[in-house]
Amino acid sequence: MIKGGKPGRLTLESAKSVLREVGMRCTAARIAVIQSLDAARAPMTPGGVVDSLCEYGFDKSTIYRSLTELNEAGLVVRLDLGDAVRRFELLPPENDGASEHPHFMCVDCGKVVCMSGFDVELKGRSRKARAPGIMSEVLVRGHCHDCAT
């Protein structure tokens, strides 16, 4: 439970404790990356994180490395949302696996939405249709309400 933070905003202290919990050193770059991801309402591209933090003097290689490390540590998920760019999303604290959810991306405006309230069902049209594997992540592309005519 985070105290003193605005809703949806990690405090400096909670960002630090989240790093310590996974055995990573608390560095300015990692904290900045976590806070940048936390401030965003949708998954961010690496370039977006770089843009948002380079102006504070962080190097792009540091940011790329931080994103990779945070992902390997399980604090951040790396999403492949299908516009030829990777995106990173900060997992909620005490992630119990329930945070997996489909994502929607608008093919017109590029907007990405977390479909946290949705389940996905794949149904074979014929009896013999067999799924090619075990589903772990779903991406839906289409036209968002703003872009649908």
Place this chain on the structure above:
Amino acid sequence: MIKGGKPGRLTLESAKSVLREVGMRCTAARIAVIQSLDAARAPMTPGGVVDSLCEYGFDKSTIYRSLTELNEAGLVVRLDLGDAVRRFELLPPENDGASEHPHFMCVDCGKVVCMSGFDVELKGRSRKARAPGIMSEVLVRGHCHDCAT
């Protein structure tokens, strides 16, 4: 209806007629791209097409341009399958829209499978859950049967 071709293989003549139907000139590069996509059993990355055709002397810029043009002409769909690489897939002749289907990509081995026999249903967990837009393309990621332990 194509005559004289092996199943699933476009003849030279049918590749040409497909180009003429959409008002494009029949050039060696475009025919080669169409045949390369046709020979593949799964959507191809631009790099894959480049690799398969560069050795015959085609330039990579020509191949990239051909893929874009074939896509704009509606002969080829461009899929964004979520590994930060675009893929291209030749549409079947007399495409009636029924060729839209979900795709599966294995997060371990990268294999891509066309899930032509499947429908996707998105169900909101609560009554108020509203889809963020109109679904047009679905990608499922996961572990294929070969890679699942």
Place this chain on the structure above:
DNA sequence: TCTTAATTGCAACTTAGTTGCAAACACAGA
């Protein structure tokens, strides 16, 4: 405070994809 391994900034590098332009080409019409 000191020590040491982890992390950073930098600059050079890699690789996919794009672009401008002159030469080559497809094809409609003669």
Place this chain on the structure above:
DNA sequence: TCTGTGTTTGCAACTAAGTTGCAATTAAGA
């Protein structure tokens, strides 16, 4: 079949994202 014209190509140079090696800096435990 030949020709004229607009289209397409190959080339080489370029752009932009992401990666890498390494010396300098820093976090954190002793």
